[in-house]
Amino acid sequence: MAIWCADLALDRWRLAEGCARGEGSDAAPLALIAETAHGPRIAAANPAAMAEGVRAHAMLADARALCPALAVRPADPAGDLAFLETLALWAQRWGPWSALDPPDGLIVDTTGAAHLFGGEAMLLADTRAQLRRRGLAARAAIAPTAGAAWALAHYGPEGAILEAGDDLMDRLAALPVAALRLDDDVLLLLRRLGLKRLGDLAGIGREALARRFRNRRSPGANPLVRLDQLLGRVPEPLLPVVAAEQPMVQRRLMEPIRHRPLLDRVLADLAEDMARALEGRGEGARRLEMAAWKVDGDVVVRRLEMAAATRDPAHVCRLFAARLDDLDAGFGIELVRLSAPWTEPLALAQTELDAAAERHGTSLAACMDRLTVRLGAEAVRRPVPRASHLPERAQRWAPPLEPLPGLQEDFAFHERPLKLLDRPEPIAVIYEAPDGLPRLFRWRGGVHEIARAEGPERIAPEWWRERSTVRLRDYYRIEDSTGRRYWIYRHGLAGDGRGGAPEWFLQGLCA
Amino acid sequence: MSRIEASSQIHVLSPPLAAGLRRGAVSRVLSGAKSARWRPGLATGCRHAEVFAPAGEASGVALALALARDALCTDAEDQRPWLWVQDKAALRLSGRPYRPGLPPHLRHRLIHVAAATPEDALFALEEGLRCRDLAFVIGEIASNPRALDFTASRRLSLAAEKHGTALWLVRLDARSDLGSARMRWRVAAATSPPPRWNPQAPGRATWSAELFRAHTFQPGHWTLRDEDTALAAEPAGSGTPDHGDLVRGPGARSLAAG
Numbered sequence: 213m214a215i216w217c218a219d220l221a222l223d224r225w226r227l228a229e230g231c232a233r234g235e236g237s238d239a240a241p242l243a244l245i246a247e248t249a250h251g252p253r254i255a256a257a258n259p260a261a262m263a264e265g266v267r268a269h270a271m272l273a274d275a276r277a278l279c280p281a282l283a284v285r286p287a288d289p290a291g292d293l294a295f296l297e298t299l300a301l302w303a304q305r306w307g308p309w310s311a312l313d314p315p316d317g318l319i320v321d322t323t324g325a326a327h328l329f330g331g332e333a334m335l336l337a338d339t340r341a342q343l344r345r346r347g348l349a350a351r352a353a354i355a356p357t358a359g360a361a362w363a364l365a366h367y368g369p370e371g372a373i374l375e376a377g378d379d380l381m382d383r384l385a386a387l388p389v390a391a392l393r394l395d396d397d398v399l400l401l402l403r404r405l406g407l408k409r410l411g412d413l414a415g416i417g418r419e420a421l422a423r424r425f426r427n428r429r430s431p432g433a434n435p436l437v438r439l440d441q442l443l444g445r446v447p448e449p450l451l452p453v454v455a456a457e458q459p460m461v462q463r464r465l466m467e468p469i470r471h472r473p474l475l476d477r478v479l480a481d482l483a484e485d486m487a488r489a490l491e492g493r494g495e496g497a498r499r500l501e502m503a504a505w506k507v508d509g510d511v512v513v514r515r516l517e518m519a520a521a522t523r524d525p526a527h528v529c530r531l532f533a534a535r536l537d538d539l540d541a542g543f544g545i546e547l548v549r550l551s552a553p554w555t556e557p558l559a560l561a562q563t564e565l566d567a568a569a570e571r572h573g574t575s576l577a578a579c580m581d582r583l584t585v586r587l588g589a590e591a592v593r594r595p596v597p598r599a600s601h602l603p604e605r606a607q608r609w610a611p612p613l614e615p616l617p618g619l620q621e622d623f624a625f626h627e628r629p630l631k632l633l634d635r636p637e638p639i640a641v642i643y644e645a646p647d648g649l650p651r652l653f654r655w656r657g658g659v660h661e662i663a664r665a666e667g668p669e670r671i672a673p674e675w676w677r678e679r680s681t682v683r684l685r686d687y688y689r690i691e692d693s694t695g696r697r698y699w700i701y702r703h704g705l706a707g708d709g710r711g712g713a714p715e716w717f718l719q720g721l722c723a
Numbered sequence: 724m725s726r727i728e729a730s731s732q733i734h735v736l737s738p739p740l741a742a743g744l745r746r747g748a749v750s751r752v753l754s755g756a757k758s759a760r761w762r763p764g765l766a767t768g769c770r771h772a773e774v775f776a777p778a779g780e781a782s783g784v785a786l787a788l789a790l791a792r793d794a795l796c797t798d799a800e801d802q803r804p805w806l807w808v809q810d811k812a813a814l815r816l817s818g819r820p821y822r823p824g825l826p827p828h829l830r831h832r833l834i835h836v837a838a839a840t841p842e843d844a845l846f847a848l849e850e851g852l853r854c855r856d857l858a859f860v861i862g863e864i865a866s867n868p869r870a871l872d873f874t875a876s877r878r879l880s881l882a883a884e885k886h887g888t889a890l891w892l893v894r895l896d897a898r899s900d901l902g903s904a905r906m907r908w909r910v911a912a913a914t915s916p917p918p919r920w921n922p923q924a925p926g927r928a929t930w931s932a933e934l935f936r937a938h939t940f941q942p943g944h945w946t947l948r949d950e951d952t953a954l955a956a957e958p959a960g961s962g963t964p965d966h967g968d969l970v971r972g973p974g975a976r977s978l979a980a981g
Contacts, residue, residue, distance in 0.1 A: 573853050573856075573888075574850075574853050574854050574855065575854070576854060576856035576857070579851065579854035579856070579857070580834075582850050583850055583851075586843065586846060587836065587838060587843055587846075591836055591837045591838060591839070591843075592835075592847075593837075594835060595820065595821075595830075595835065596822075597822060606822070606823055607821065607823065616831070628821060628824035629781070629821055629824045630784065630785055630788075630820070630824045631781050631818035631819060632820075632821040632824075634815075634818065656779060658779065664923055665924070666921065666923070666924035666925060689924065689925055691925035693914075694912065694914070695911075695915060695929060695931075696779070696780045696912040697915070697925050697928070720821065720824070721817060723782070723788075723949065
């Protein structure tokens with residue numbers, strides 16, 4: 213259902229003046245004006261002024277020339293919008309949700325709700341009656357799509373209803389193209405093209421329209437998109453209005469209070485109530501308003517704004533205490549109310565968590581999480597065995613808390629070094645026979661004289677997954693003349709047909 | 724006696740103590756037990772020790788592991804994991820832990836942290852010390868990074884003492900600059916005793932270790948040997964060859980130096 217409050221600004225003015233339509237100060241020509249860069253301009257004119265020839269969007273000077281007796285009042289677009297918002301919330305009596313259609317319309321989703329009012333015709337009648345009772349001139353229409361309802365409310369017959377089964381295009385073909393909610397320049401363009409009715413647009417074919425408006429992305433500038441929305445071929449998301457209830461707590465006092473300590477006590481109770489209310493909503497207050505009603509009907513308001521959302525009662529009381537010093541209780545205060553107009557989400561926090569970790573230490577999972585978050589998952593790992601006899605493949609790295617894979621038994625190796633270099637480093641050797649153990653080797657610029665050695669331990673390549681030219685390795689566990697123990701190997705054999713002379717590498721550092 | 728007095732004076736000049744540690748209590752321990760000599764199997768109560776080692780051998784970490792096993796031998800049923808933190812330079816210089824070569828009772832409990840920078844390594848060490856589910860923490864940091872100054876060292880000491888998790892920090896190729904470790908070792912590989920059945924093979928891991936700074940022990944110089952289940956120590960120079968000027972003799976330098 214679309215509702216169009218055709219005369220919203222003037223209706224609001226009449227409500228504020230307290231005069232009925234065409235009576236009192238509304239009987240004389242009157243216009244609401246808006247200040248623009250080129251001087252005052254008419255925003256809305258009442259019927260008496262319209263009869264004199266005053267039109268909306270005209271300059272005030274031109275209108276005065278036509279009607280010298282024109283009375284003017286300033287327009288209030290912001291107030292109109294705020295009024296429309298409250299009206300949208302109120303309009304949720306007819307459907308589960310409603311959306312704004314600025315500047316003066318509403319869209320209400322009445323799907324499946326019409327039978328509660330006795331059918332769609334009764335629903336429309338109820339809408340008109342309720343709005344007329346409020347003093348608003350409104351037109352309403354019901355259609356399967358928001359676009360069609362809008363078109364009918366603005367340009368269709370009074371109280372139009374489109375059933376879901378109707379052929380939409382057939383019923384809407386007679387409406388002007390302005391019913392498509394297009395921008396003014398597009399309307400002008402269509403008028404110049406000679407397209408005046410929706411039926412004209414449907415008649416010229418989609419391809420032509422798509423080509424003509426191919427670079428118009430916004431729906432308001434592209435008639436084809438608007439037409440598809442009107443007919444329900446593409447979805448048209450609307451932003452519903454949701455009522456945000458502001459938390460409010462109050463205390464009525466049996467006896468009016470006149471003394472500060474009693475007021476402090478009341479405020480402390482209110483702050484605790486407010487903390488409970490906010491906690492239930494998972495929010496904290498950014499702004500708090502305390503209003504105190506006095507016996508003589510006077511209201512004293514004190515506002516408080518916080519830098520961060522909070523609901524700590526002690527904090528709130530402490531902040532308010534400074535604001536209450538100049539409060540004049542007069543004959544006494546009989547009602548105190550605390551409300552939070554501005555709230556922000558504030559989750560429940562466990563304040564003792566860090567303190568407990570500080571006292572008893574963190575758990576292993578928490579420690580691993582902290583390390584992983586800062587250093588990355590690749591940096592925190594544990595070695596797990598893998599069924600391979602190749603030294604660098606005999607272990608792999610797994611996440612620290614992953615359960616160990618089931619293995620019957622670890623490979624039992626003879627002696628393995630404590631640490632393994634990521635990449636075996638080549639060493640220059642001096643040997644007596646190419647097959648035997650070297651006497652000296654040079655590694656990282658230092659010369660090591662081999663004093664004792666054990667080996668070789670021959671480790672053949674894994675032929676089932678490596679190429680046939682991979683050479684075998686002969687490992688030696690050695691100790692040099694100063695006692696440093698290493699794990700070195702000869703890569704290949706002399707004359708094995710897989711490359712030249714064998715090279716020597718240092719791979720492990722023994723304890 | 725004059726050395727003891729000197730040490731307590733130095734202690735008075737040292738930075739403020741951790742909360743819960745009364746200055747008087749520490750001074751009493753110092754003056755009463757300073758004459759004790761360290762020996763393997765002694766419950767030192769030291770939560771933060773530094774081991775200075777050359778980068779081209781695994782002796783630093785090996786001694787740290789042996790000392791850890793020595794200090795924690797009372798609870799052999801302890802199956803909590805332990806943390807080994809290496810910074811990138813240490814990883815490049817001295818390699819990665821190799822599971823088949825680790826002591827059997829430790830190899831399945833290792834959690835390894837490869838930190839990119841010394842700052843990250845210090846962060847990981849501190850987080851590890853705060854964790855109640857870790858048996859001990861071993862750190863390996865190469866040279867003297869700017870991040871590892873006295874303040875950082877003190878942070879580690881305080882965290883270790885507060886949460887009771889022991890830390891052995893292995894410093895590869897590092898000067899012994901300012902640090903707050905309770906025991907500071909300098910270690911190098913030493914010639915191992917010949918095995919009984921194959922005298923030509925390298926024997927049990929042996930290190931020449933010097934305790935050059937300790938709060939409660941006299942400095943000393945030992946040749947330590949890993950005996951699988953325990954640590955064997957014999958005074959330096961008895962039966963093992965002298966390694967020139969790798970380490971200096973005990974007592975030859977004042978406590979105020981390095």
